[in-house]
Amino acid sequence: MCGSWSPSDHPHLTDFNCVKTSEQDAIYNCIAWAAGDATRWWWPFPYRGVSYWPRGVPRKETIDAFIAAYATVGFHECGDGTMESGIEKIVIFAKTTRGILIPTHAARQLDSGEWTSKMGPLEDIRHTTADAPRGPLYGEPVCYLARLRE
C-alpha cells in the first residue's frame, strides 16, 4: 500500500496506481493542497481561529461554498478531468451524510495528467486517475474545476 491509512478507507488506492510523494504532515490538508497551498489547513469550520477559509466565502460544508473558495484562486467549474494542455484542474469529492452531500476531499491534476492528493493529515500521494481515492471516507468525485496553468 502506498500510504499509512487503513486500506478499507481507500480500497481503490493500490501500489499500482498510487505513489507516496511526501511524509505525513498535519499542517495542511487536501483542500489547501489542491489550491497550491502547503502552509494552511483549509476548511469552512463555523468558528474562527481553527482553520482557514477564504474571506467572503460562506463557511458552509457545501459544494457551492467549496467552488466559491476555489474561485478565489482562479478555478471555475468545468466538465470533467480530461487532461488539457495549459489547464490545471481540481476534482472535489463528496459523500452523502444524513441525506446531505458534504465535500470531503480534493485532488489536483499535475501537468503529467496524473493527480496529486494530500490524504488528510497524512501523506501526499500521486495517483493515476482522478477518482482513485474514492471510497467510504471520501465518497465519489462530484465536481471538476479548472484554471489556466501558470
Added chain:
Amino acid sequence: MRQTICAGEPNPERFNEMSTTIVVQSPMAPPSLAEWGKRWHLSESPEQQEPEDVGWSFETPAEVAYQYDLFERHGVESEEFQELVEGWHIERGTRSSTTEIVLCAAYQAIIGMGPRAIPLILAQMEAEGEHPDQWFWALQVLTKADPVKEEDEGNFRKMARAWLEWARWRYVW
C-alpha cells in the same frame, strides 16, 4: 520558612509543618496550580531568584497535600491523554474535515477531561514543534480564549505559537 519541591520528588512528610511556604519548581505542575497562584517565570537558575519568582507559594499543609495529590494524578492523566491522542490519530484517518476531526470520540474525550487537559494539550503542542496538530478547537472550548490573529487562521505553526505565547503566563505544562 521555605521549602522547595521539584518534579518527581515531592515528599509528603516534608509538608507537615504549619506556616511553611512551599515553592514549586516544576514544569509538571498540574493545571489547577495556575488557579491557586500567579504564574511566574521559571528561570534556568531558579535558586538565584527570589522565592516568589520561581513558582507558587502555599501557606498550609492542606494546600500542599492537595497539590501533591494532583502531582500524583498528573502522571496518570498524562498516560490517559497520550492514549486518547493515539486513538484520535487512528480515528481521524485521512479526513480533511475539521468538523469530523474534532468530533472524533477520542478528541471529544480529551475535551471532556476539562481544564485538566489544558496543560497536557499545551505540552503536546509544544512537543510537536513545527508540525503542530489541531488542538485549537479544544483549547478554545476549554479556555474560552482565542488568541489567533485573523490573518494567521489555518497556519498551524503561527496558531500554535500564538496559543503557547498566550498560555505561557496562564498555565504550566
